[in-house]
Amino acid sequence: MSECIFCNIVRKEIPAKICYEDERVLAFHDINPVAPTHILVIPKEHIASMNDITPENVEVFGHMAFVAQQLSKEAGVAESGYRVVVNNGPDSGQVVHHVHAHVIGGRVLSSLC
Ligand code: AMP
Ligand code: ZN
Secondary structure: OOHHHHHHHOOOOOOOOOHHHHHOOOOOOOOOOOEEEEEEEEEOOOOHHHHOOOOOOOHHHHHHHHHHHHHHHHHHHOOOOOEEEEOOOOHHOOOOOOEEEEEEEEEOOOOOO
């Protein structure tokens, strides 16, 4: 998956402002933030979208949720509120086809759609 920009970030082939890393996931600041806090949490394994969840890889999604929770605390938005968004497929506006959870907060967010 050398053509996948997020796989390139996982392999440190292109730079990113990484704020968390372990053996399963990576988190970094979105290059085009829509709010004061805008972090992306991704699995290190290439999984294109939530359509590709299987019994074998489902556990990483729970871990991504926990990392998002921890990063929301670090960012100081856990109590003020934040949104976790996963876009899947054309109608959602998914642009990068390596699944990622947007963690967005730090301002009052507008309605969902
Ligand atoms: P989505 O529409 O859910 O696929 O969102 C993709 C997100 O990735 C957008 O918010 C982009 O700003 C972000 N993005 C794309 N390239 C990079 C990059 N090199 N570093 C950080 N964020 C990126
Ligand atoms: Zn990838």
